[in-house]
Amino acid sequence: MFTGIFKDTSVRVLIVFMISLCVISSFILPDWMQNNFMYGLSRGLAILGLMLLWRTNLVSFGHALYYGFGAYAVALCQKYFGITDILLRFTIAVVAAGLLGFCLGFILRKYREIFFAMLSLAFSMVLYGLLAKAEFLGSTDGMSISPSTLFGLELTRQYLFFLITFFVICAAVSIQAYLRSTLGHLTTAIQDNEIRVEFLGFSVQKAIHIKYVISACLAGGAGGLMAASLGQVDPDSMVNWNVSGELVFITIMSGWGNILAPFIGAIIFEFIRTYAFEWAPQAWAAIVGGTLLAIIFFFPGGIWSIIEKVFNYGKKKDVK
């Protein structure tokens, strides 16, 4: 699956982009931007997960379920076991969300279109209800998360950022490897014609289930990293339906052409939000919404389609 993965153009571009982001943000850009990159990259993982589903024509309106589950897994492991190691945090978030996704996948893999979207929304709101009611989980106040460590040493924000970038590269490269495998190629095939795929001898439900679990893992990891980089989790900003909506929105805004697209989209989203908040504290939501609308109107293929046009990037890949 991973053979020749580093010869893949997308992977190369991704690695170069991530490393240059690290270098530029450490040396040239002001410190605060690193926060936005950190949030953008973390959230980008969840967007990558949604993009995977989208390739099979499945839109989940409940991905905040895994996003929040990962974040709360990190928070609870700190509260009850004192775990603050970033490697453990990331692993716990991914595994916890993956397990939940595996269980729910048995139900969800049978549904398509609006039924899939609404059912996933329902599941996420169940978790939201539980978290908002349970006082020992902090109810709507949530919980604060102490700064991350690595092998017992406290991490500075700078190193946390590097590590997040590292996790993101690993995750994105694995996803590219998955997309290049037979299972990955099935995704678009399922989108085109499910019955044909079945006749080719593949189980559509199984393929979707696997994809769903991968997507859940990514969203969980995103939540875990977000929790670690923000230092706070609460149901309203991690699990509520509008968080799911936001994730879907960024997915559409980013476009689905490439594994790099979600990260660029998510970073741009963070910057739009930061500046909107600064310029118009009373009308920031309208600015964010307006920008997203404009992108959808004028660039239906998302931000990635702009990049493709500018760099002529996608065409080259097609020729190959």
Add this chain to the structure above:
Amino acid sequence: MKIKIFNKTTKVASASMLVASCLLAGTAFAKDTVKVGVVSFLTGPAAGVFGVPAKQGAQIVIDAINNGTMPAPYNKQGFAGAKMNPIFSDESGGGTKQVGLFRDFVEKQKVDAMIGYISSGNCMAIGPIADELKMLTVFSTCGTPRLYEEKLRSHVFRTQANAVGDSLAAARYITDMYPNEKNYTGINQNYAWGQDSYKFFELGMKQMSPDSKGSDKPQFPKLFVGQYGTEISALSLDKAKVVHSSFWDGDIEAFTLQAMVRGFFQKKIFVSSVGGSAVDALDKKFPDGIVMGTRGNVGLLARDDKSPLNVWFIKEYKKRFNALPLGPSYQYARSILAYKFAMDKAMAKAGSFPTQDQVIAAMKNIKFKSFTETISMARGGGHQAVHSVGYGLTKYNKKGKTPGAEKVKMYGPECIYPPAGTKSEDWINAGMPGAKCN
């Protein structure tokens, strides 16, 4: 090849760092302005009755101090001589989002201090981050006692007393005014503020009126729900006559309107610990005879207070915004006063423009004159204010056409707060030793 690029990057980096350090040095020495983030709800259900009046209260005091037009003892212009440049920001969106914004304020906007925060949930989220980023933060309104009882904070101050006093004063008022009512219940929002408020009301009632009994069905709807049909039915069926509520924001308005049409307030003694702002918002529509608090001697209960600062504040507020100042207006204005007081004190001590550490040292344990009383930062290691808390019965003033209150009783801080260093819950359960109530 690689080495070449590295060299180039180092050059660019060192050049830009040089520029940046020059810029930074420039801002650090020329202190004719202090940049302060002022955070309150500017959108959502809590904006109208809480966030916006809070911002307006802060604006009046900031402008007056910047121009040197504030009455004594704040008549000296500026904050340690510097003008305040406030950046108003929105508090909505939950704790996690606010933490992100707080980091932006510190690292991007490079503020000198942060003032504000209404929601207890946000304060609990911001507290640890403020200490981590070493940013002087003055909380204005939020009331959860957990903020300092869980951990002392190095960079966080709060100029508003916590929920313990609000709830205990409510329990005192009930036992003083309605000694025969033994059954009580409550409707509170299901988060730190609501949970704590009801918990301390219940603990207080148990101590002050030992044969009283709390309902086994107190209601805890979610914050900002706005629909209380089922809860009102449940409370109406409950035999408990006293109903405690710490609703604030749009929720108290919504609840009042929905309960009123069902004759709820005729059947029950409704105790609202923060509803004062809704009284003004609903004006003459607000029912009379509700036990109303404003979390201190402010807002509705301070309308007739003749202290010069209070008279000035009400007059200025009316002139500029054509409205009366509400509780949150006072609370935010008070935080600004505390900040000025500490800045001036630190400057007098240091002899030059004070550093943040000097301001923090100066702010500890201060007693500063607020609008209606002198407030001392006597708890939470000198970081937490205590002040008196009062309750009264709402009574619309038909002559003046303004909402008002009658039978107001103020309870001093020694009556309703535990002594420094004692946990509220332990103190109440021990029978509130040393409490001095007049």
